[in-house]
Amino acid sequence: MALLDVEGLTKCFGGLKAVSNLSFQVNEGEILGLIGPNGAGKTTVFSLITGFVPPNEGKVLLEGKDIVGLKPYSIAHKGVARTFQIVKPFRKLTVLENVSLAAFLRHSARKEAEAEARRVLERVELIDKAASYASDLTLSEQKRLEIARALATNPKVLLLDEPMGGLNPTEIDHASILVRDICKSGVTIVWVEHVLKAIMNSCHRVIVIHHGEKIADMPPEQIVINPVVIEAYLGKKANSYKKGEPIC
Numbered sequence: 001m002a003l004l005d006v007e008g009l010t011k012c013f014g015g016l017k018a019v020s021n022l023s024f025q026v027n028e029g030e031i032l033g034l035i036g037p038n039g040a041g042k043t044t045v046f047s048l049i050t051g052f053v054p055p056n057e058g059k060v061l062l063e064g065k066d067i068v069g070l071k072p073y074s075i076a077h078k079g080v081a082r083t084f085q086i087v088k089p090f091r092k093l094t095v096l097e098n099v100s101l102a103a104f105l106r107h108s109a110r111k112e113a114e115a116e117a118r119r120v121l122e123r124v125e126l127i128d129k130a131a132s133y134a135s136d137l138t139l140s141e142q143k144r145l146e147i148a149r150a151l152a153t154n155p156k157v158l159l160l161d162e163p164m165g166g167l168n169p170t171e172i173d174h175a176s177i178l179v180r181d182i183c184k185s186g187v188t189i190v191w192v193e194h195v196l197k198a199i200m201n202s203c204h205r206v207i208v209i210h211h212g213e214k215i216a217d218m219p220p221e222q223i224v225i226n227p228v229v230i231e232a233y234l235g236k237k238a239n240s241y242k243k244g245e246p247i248c
């Protein structure tokens with residue numbers, strides 16, 4: 001049984017079908033890439049899985065049980081965490097306070113929540129910034145804080161929405177190592193990203209969506225030579241990837 005099973009998910013915003021009869025499975029222990037052009041529906045898929053917006057049709061099964069209709073808090077409690085494309089820290093709280101708030105999902109005592117937050121901050125290499133205000137972090141640090149907040153809820157599945165957006169090549173390599181380490185620690189990952197190099201180097205499988213529909217579901221090395229994907233999304237990027245040049 002798949003850890004997460006998305007079946008026939010559809011979401012309309014007025015006359016726009018942002019996600020259209022989308023089905024895919026996420027297997028335990030994998031890093032699944034989710035890519036596609038701007039406006040393809042990637043973030044909406046995450047919002048549907050995590051209960052931030054309700055689908056018009058379809059199911060989301062977590063370990064075989066439908067979670068559609070549950071509140072985001074309950075879905076987080078069942079083990080699905082997400083990060084946001086546009087980082088959303090509490091800017092006037094410290095880094096430690098931001099992560100501790102997330103850790104309260106599983107710890108009722110402040111001391112325990114803070115201890116868990118410190119463990120997560122060590123993991124994402126932000127412990128030195130524990131006392132800093134979130135608003136004082138660099139973009140790269142804010143992206144790691146976003147991951148830390150999600151990790152502090154102790155998820156089974158982590159949905160990452162463009163954790164590399166706006167980062168330089170060194171920061172991208174650093175963040176890729178972190179994503180792979182999180183997977184190795186037993187967290188299954190679905191990863192939305194426009195930085196193709198990072199997806200190609202880290203994902204076991206990649207799904208491509210276009211106009212809310214799935215157009216490919218295959219290993220990364222097949223994605224870059226797939227004519228439908230090249231036509232819809234990759235274009236010249238695919239050629240540079242095949243030549244071995246970095247794609248950012």
Ligand SMILES: Nc1ncnc2c1ncn2[C@@H]1O[C@H](COP(=O)(O)OP(=O)(O)OP(=O)(O)O)[C@@H](O)[C@H]1O
Pocket residue numbers: 013016018036037038039040041042043044045085
């Ligand atoms: N709350 C909303 N109300 C109306 N339309 C929306 C809403 N959220 C998303 N959309 C529309 O749905 C479509 C899919 O948006 P979505 O943000 O999921 O795309 P995306 O694949 O994440 O794009 P990007 O790569 O730019 O982040 C877009 O046309 C967007 O304008």
Ligand SMILES: [Mg+2]
Pocket residue numbers: 042043044085
């Ligand atoms: Mg998006």
